Structures are given as structure tokens and as C-alpha cells.
Amino acid sequence: MKRSWIAVGLWMVGHSQVHAEQLNVLIGPPSLGQGGSNPVSIPPFNPVDWQLTYVTEEQHEWVVSLVPGLLFGQRFTYENLYAALGAGLLVTSSGLGLGVNHAYGYESKPFLGKFRYQIEYRQVIGVGRYGWQFPYSFRMGVSYAL
Amino acid sequence: MFRSLFAGGLAIALVGILGPDAEAQIRLQAGESMLEQGDFLLAPGVQLSLGLADGSRYRLDFSGRRFGSFLESTTMISRDETLKIFPWPEVSARYGVTLLDAYTSYKPQQGKAEEVHDFNLGLSLGLGYRLWQGQDWAINAEWNSQIFAAGFAFLVLTTARKTVFTLGAEVSL
Numbered sequence: 001m002k003r004s005w006i007a008v009g010l011w012m013v014g015h016s017q018v019h020a021e022q023l024n025v026l027i028g029p030p031s032l033g034q035g036g037s038n039p040v041s042i043p044p045f046n047p048v049d050w051q052l053t054y055v056t057e058e059q060h061e062w063v064v065s066l067v068p069g070l071l072f073g074q075r076f077t078y079e080n081l082y083a084a085l086g087a088g089l090l091v092t093s094s095g096l097g098l099g100v101n102h103a104y105g106y107e108s109k110p111f112l113g114k115f116r117y118q119i120e121y122r123q124v125i126g127v128g129r130y131g132w133q134f135p136y137s138f139r140m141g142v143s144y145a146l
Numbered sequence: 147m148f149r150s151l152f153a154g155g156l157a158i159a160l161v162g163i164l165g166p167d168a169e170a171q172i173r174l175q176a177g178e179s180m181l182e183q184g185d186f187l188l189a190p191g192v193q194l195s196l197g198l199a200d201g202s203r204y205r206l207d208f209s210g211r212r213f214g215s216f217l218e219s220t221t222m223i224s225r226d227e228t229l230k231i232f233p234w235p236e237v238s239a240r241y242g243v244t245l246l247d248a249y250t251s252y253k254p255q256q257g258k259a260e261e262v263h264d265f266n267l268g269l270s271l272g273l274g275y276r277l278w279q280g281q282d283w284a285i286n287a288e289w290n291s292q293i294f295a296a297g298f299a300f301l302v303l304t305t306a307r308k309t310v311f312t313l314g315a316e317v318s319l
Contacts, residue, residue: 027303028303029302029304031184033184033186034184034185035183035185035306036184036305036307037303037304037305037306038304039302039303039304040303076231076232076233077231078231082231083229083231083232083239092186094186102289104271121269121271121291121293123291123307125311131186132188133186134184134186134309136291136307136309138303138305
């Protein structure tokens, strides 16, 4: 347990692997607690399908989406894969809540200079006014190195 | 056909476990779990797993209930491996594949009984935390998710997900 806290301290002072600052734009239908996810909107104008993520050079991520919500976390990378742990405000058909989240994703090699293809699974466990909530999303998109 | 697929998956798992490449040290885990199937409802279940020294693991998740003339159960067999992505030894990330059998039967007191098995193959993604570790024993908390493509609707990214939260005791042999 002591080693864990030391490791947490290290990444909080910026010891984590340095990567370029990036913006992720992902699309995919979330699950709101009514079974699985619905099909993605066609044309893709439904804002619930979209997710924007800003990732700092220290691999801190800020997630903005209607579902699962507004989240902050830390990314960890292994080759083209990444994992994220975080927490924030979650949004589902049951209303607002607070929760923790984790995500797993894949990023391709760069194309057209600063773009990468990206696929991500993100889920939240949280609690709101009506009890436990477990929204998730499976999204695809691109990341752009800023 | 689906029964054959299920039996095939079991056979693959057993060959992997008992085959000549299997390491001598194994880890057995048994735990209580809660299963969520996309509806925000938690159903009690059990989990059994067998881990090999190379980091691979075979896991059985089961949850079921009977209500009236209906019996429904969810059985998942997964094979996953550890991805060394987190800087803390207590926290683990796992990835693998899952074979699902969602079973429902209806046996009325009068009339024809019916039953259906729905099989699917999905992706398993897990997050684990070692709460306590002794010489041969450990207590683990896990958050495993199984994601399944919803048939051809996966072309529009439609998925189903089953999440299992487990508190398990592990012994190394």
C-alpha cells in the first residue's frame, strides 16, 4: 500500500511518461441503463453520441460528454494501448451522479501528420439520486496532437 | 451448433490449462460477485478462476435466478491476460475474450416447456486491485467487463455489456 501512494505521488508531480498534448474526438452510442447501447445516430447529429477528451502532456485527461459525463483522470500508456483511471460527474437516464471511471483504448500510428485513429471503451460506476449507475460507452474517432 | 461452439470453447480452455506448456504454479480464486447487464440492476453471482504463472487466467462467472415458471442464468467463460500498464503492483489491467451463454427456460405447470440459449463471443476488459496478500493467499477486488457486439447492429456501434464486480480469495499452489 505504501508503494502505491509513492507511485501516486510520483505521477502527480509529473513523473509519468511524457506524450504530446492531444485532443480526442470520438463518436459512439453510450449505454444509459436501459440495456445495451442504441445505434449511433445517422446522420450523427445526436450530441449524446459524442465525446471530446483533452489530454495534457502529463497524460491528465479531461472528458466532456453528455454520457457518461464530465470526467477527469490519468492515462497510462503501453505501446499503442492506453488505460485511464478517473472520477467525475456522471450523467445517465437516472439523472446526475458522482462516480469513478476507467477506460481502455487503442491509438493507431499517426496519419496525415498529427492524426491517429482511436477506439475506446469507457465505463463509470457511480451513485445518484436513484441508486447505483453503471453507464458505459464504446466509441471510435480520431486524436489530434496539439 | 451453439452447443458445439460452447463445448469447443471449453475444450480450448482445458487444453490451455492442462497442456504441456502450462506452468507448474497455478492460482485458484473463488469469489462472490455482483453482475450488472446494462440495466443498472445488480444480481448476485459467483466467480471461479484459475491463473497460470505466465499471467493468463481462465475465469468462470455465473449468475442465475428462478422466478415463477422462469429460470434464467448467465454463464461466462473468459480467458484473459495481464497488461502491465499501471505503475502499481496492486493494480492490474486484464484483457481477453469471453464466451457467453445467456439461458432462459419457461416450464409452466401445464403446457409446453421452452428454453433458449443465447451464445455470444465478446471482449473482456478488467481492472483488479489486490486488497491483501499473504504468503500463499490474497484477497482481490475486481471489476471485469464483457463487451459483446449486437449482431450486425455492431456496424452502427451497438453493443451489450455485462459487468462483474467480484471480491475473491486467491490461493497459490
